[in-house]
């Protein structure tokens with residue numbers, strides 16, 4: 001294998017890794033604040049993809065407003081779903097199980113809704129930007145550069161918001177101790193709704209960017225949510241920075257792994273890595289070891 | 292100022308408080324003493340709105356506050372330091388303290404209050420950047436009380452503020468209670484130990500299995516036959 005080919009694979013790994021990171025970060029944000037594994041995460045991703053398909057591919061709206069509208073719409077739907085299901089269940093006993101059942105239900109419902117609305121065919125979305133970036137022998141489609149740039153921008157923004165804004169403080173406080181947060185005046189229920197919507201919005205951003213690469217169909221969320229779970233395990237359940245590092249790590253290891261074997265091994269590599277982590281460091285890269 | 296009348300609380304089908312009535316006057320220090328599981332924490336949680344009473348009323352300056360959600364209470368001048376400190380372990384000391392002024396109604400005065408609690412607890416300035424979860428129990432209790440004071444409460448409630456602390460730290464916290472009370476803040480605290488409860492309060496209540504069985508001035512409670520016999524073994 002030539003060095004250029006290897007470099008290309010590595011760069012592709014990093015770019016795909018940024019998508020895993022953004023998916024995982026959404027899942028981690030929700031788990032971190034509510035202790036809920038959101039099994040509908042893949043379907044919020046799928047909705048994001050279809051909204052972009054609808055707005056950009058079918059109605060030729062400029063990609064920038066199309067993506068923004070798609071992401072906002074997914075966030076809104078997620079907020080509604082959270083209000084109607086999770087918010088209600090969290091107050092009751094047995095919420096740990098009932099919320100899993102609820103998000104699974106939402107996931108199946110959204111898949112069937114998409115099937116009814118758009119059919120089961122793979123539908124393609126054109127690239128937002130055409131052309132190739134060329135440096136010497138090395139080439140990269142601009143679409144992929146865009147994916148990476150937007151992903152990094154979005155994650156950096158989220159990190160800044162969590163670290164330095166009042167809203168970010170409220171999210172972190174609620175995640176660490178919901179009762180103590182309520183006592184100092186944080187409206188936990190509202191924070192939960194907004195966080196859930198934000199997590200889903202991150203999935204929608206990933207979908208909007210990847211739709212032109214992978215095409216859209218009702219089950220497109222499945223492979224991505226599985227990767228997001230792997231990422232969250234690698235990073236440490238509920239850790240936002242952990243999910244970002246875990247995402248890039250997974251992307252890079254997968255890319256190197258498949259250049260050494262073949263692309264059918266991609267998922268085997270991902271799960272192998274997850275099992276290895278569960279074995280030697282079950283609390284993940286950034287998680288805290290439970291005593 | 293605070294008046295709790297005939298308070299009943301149930302967890303599911305199990306009732307844990309029966310007809311609990313107590314008052315805290317302006318500038319008073321009041322102790323609720325009771326053994327393990329008698330319902331001390333539940334009283335404070337019902338007042339702050341973390342648990343919903345099934346009966347009775349809670350009023351603050353004549354206005355009903357029972358049923359209000361906990362996140363509104365800081366704005367009404369009521370603050371609670373939860374049992375076992377309950378700091379945000381992954382946030383720094385300064386972030387924890389500043390969270391105490393989160394409520395919109397008290398936000399504007401965050402700066403001056405920070406100076407005030409730093410004066411009461413010099414450790415806050417010394418350790419501002421340290422993660423709260425990495426501090427000793429006594430240090431955490433100081434930060435927890437400071438966080439509770441950041442909203443500038445008229446009534447500060449503390450759930451077992453001396454729990455598991457060394458005698459030297461207990462003395463410091465007793466001292467802090469005196470200081471903040473001298474500034475006109477009413478204090479309502481829980482405790483399992485007779486002496487800690489009643490030598491550090493103007494008035495006290497004895498709680499047994501969810502019912503108030505005795506009340507009186509701190510001194511009277513210390514001297515009471517029943518208290519002496521059951522809790523001091525004399």
Ligand SMILES: Nc1ncnc2c1ncn2[C@@H]1O[C@H](COP(=O)(O)OP(=O)(O)OP(=O)(O)O)[C@@H](O)[C@H]1O
Pocket residue numbers: 302307325326327328329330331332333334374483
């Ligand atoms: N969330 C809950 N669900 C069910 N029962 C509870 C809950 N919290 C407390 N209880 C029960 O209510 C009773 C009173 O509890 P509470 O915590 O108020 O007592 P306490 O006097 O503060 O005890 P401690 O000294 O251990 O802090 C106990 O029997 C306890 O088991």
Ligand SMILES: [Mg+2]
Pocket residue numbers: 331332333374450451
């Ligand atoms: Mg208690």
